[in-house]
Amino acid sequence: MKTNQSTESLINISEVRKNAMQSLAQGAVTDDYPLNLKEACLLLNNALASEILCVLRYRHHQIAAKGIDFPQVAAEFKEHALSEEMHVMMIAERINQLGGDADFNPVSIAQRSATEYGQVGDLLSMIKDDLIAERVAIDVYRKLVQWFGAGDPTTRRMLEGILEDEEKHANELCDLLTKVSRH
Numbered sequence: 001m002k003t004n005q006s007t008e009s010l011i012n013i014s015e016v017r018k019n020a021m022q023s024l025a026q027g028a029v030t031d032d033y034p035l036n037l038k039e040a041c042l043l044l045n046n047a048l049a050s051e052i053l054c055v056l057r058y059r060h061h062q063i064a065a066k067g068i069d070f071p072q073v074a075a076e077f078k079e080h081a082l083s084e085e086m087h088v089m090m091i092a093e094r095i096n097q098l099g100g101d102a103d104f105n106p107v108s109i110a111q112r113s114a115t116e117y118g119q120v121g122d123l124l125s126m127i128k129d130d131l132i133a134e135r136v137a138i139d140v141y142r143k144l145v146q147w148f149g150a151g152d153p154t155t156r157r158m159l160e161g162i163l164e165d166e167e168k169h170a171n172e173l174c175d176l177l178t179k180v181s182r183h
Ligand SMILES: [Fe+2]
Pocket: 051, 054, 083, 084, 087, 137, 162, 166
């Protein structure tokens, strides 16, 4: 058959089958995984720490904004917290698929995170802190997308999806900043 012939010229199927049967414990990670697995998991664990910190900061801001009686801003903080929580689980699951251990250790989260927890101030300063954190995240995810590149398209696509969310968050915070400044 034509398809099989062209596949055989590109890939040595018997070799691939032989490799697939070895190291079964590695699950989704096959012998031809071209990146440094340890480094891949380390980078993802640092991204995981940033996401956990973002959840904590948004939840803190959500509660504080409620006290300031600005329901629209509190609702936005809550929505972003939910989105960051999804990112936490996406990244943790991918680390697990790559054979790594998703690091939820609270002791090292702040050190490993690219973003900062900050402090609770007035509404404007909270929105500004979150916007800065989103912009840091955008920069980091763009670099991670490049690093995973064609070597690990599954992780890269996941990171691209998260990057898209962070850009949306930054845009929403920017609009909110203008609105609250005018108030
Ligand atoms: Fe996120």
